[in-house]
Amino acid sequence: MxxxxxxxxxxxxxxxxxxxxxxxxxxxxxxxxxxxxxxxxxAGTKAQKTRAEVAGTTKKSKKQKGGGARHGALTAPIFRGGGVTFAAKPRSFAQxxxxxxxxxxxxxxxxxxxxxxxxxxxxxxxxxxxxxxxxxxxxxxxxxxxxxxxxxxxxxxxxxxxxxxxxxxxxxxxxxxxxxxxxxxxxxxxxxxxxxxxxxxxx
The missing domain is CATH 3.40.1370.10 (Ribosomal protein L4/L1)
Structure with a gap:
């Protein structure tokens, strides 16, 4: 019609x-x-670093006992300059x-x-x-x-x-x-x- x-x-x-x-x-x-x-x-190019990808030593930051809170490496997400917990990675948004x-x-x-x-x-x-x-x-x-x-x-x-x-x-x-x-x-x-x-x- x-x-x-x-x-x-x-x-x-x-x-x-x-x-x-x-x-x-x-x-x-x-x-x-x-x-x-x-x-x-x-673009889908946003990228962040995980704990494993951040530049820095993974050595334990201080002794286990006698120093207050117990922490491992300073690359952990709870520290400033540490990795991102669920880091964004480049990906396609195409549907x-x-x-x-x-x-x-x-x-x-x-x-x-x-x-x-x-x-x-x-x-x-x-x-x-x-x-x-x-x-x-x-x-x-x-x-x-x-x-x-x-x-x-x-x-x-x-x-x-x-x-x-x-x-x-x-x-x-x-x-x-x-x-x-x-x-x-x-x-x-x-x-x-x-x-x-x-x-x-x-x-």
Whole structure:
């Protein structure tokens, strides 16, 4: 089944798949995919030393009796400069998410954005020159909110450069689209060509 999306400043509409822009929102699936995507970006390089790895002698620090508390080596975790009891080690935070789940989550997010009126379809996103003022004027005319995500089939250099000095504006091509960028956007401004490419990708 298909549904129609209005194109901004045009009498035309765009026929799109109901499965991608009109499906039911699955909060659990979206949460799982967003967490997995964020975890995949974690370095996982935190490292601490255990009692055995700390530099220092393991000789008993003082005689067993007559000196108060009984202690062994000063590398023990109870001493300043000693090892860490459950020391962190480098590890991967990657979580398995198969392709079908990922695509279903992306479609679920797009459908929810569409239901909330946060997707604006435009014929094109072009700027004649790489100027921040041009980008600000364009976003104002589109009423894109504070954190807009601009999606084109192939983002031009002018578009990237114009948005570079605007901290909350993101520019992506379809290949660079991800669930975290979609979830974090106040609105998504997307070209008609990009919509078609997204449909091909998520079909």
């Amino acid at each position: 298909t549904m129609e999306l209005a194109i901004n400043n045009s009498s035309k509409t765009l026929a799109v798949s109901d499965e991608i822009f009109g499906r039911e929102f699955s909060e659990d699936l979206v949460h799982q995919v967003v967490v997995a995507y964020r975890n995949a970006g974690r 398995k998410v198969n392709r079908k789940m990922y695509r279903a989550a992306m479609a679920s997010i797009l459908s929810e954005l569409n239901r909330q009126g946060r997707i604006t379809v435009v014929e094109t996103l072009e700027l004649d020159s790489p100027k921040t003022s041009g980008m600000v004027a364009m976003l104002k005319s589109l009423d894109a909110g504070r954190r807009p995500l601009l999606v084109t089939e192939d983002a031009t250099e002018n578009l990237y450069l114009s948005a570079r000095n605007l901290p909350y504006v993101e520019v992506r091509d379809v290949q660079g689209l991800d669930p975290v960028a979609l979830v974090g956007a106040d609105s998504v401004v997307v070209t008609a060509d990009a919509i078609k490419k997204i449909e091909e990708w998520l079909a």
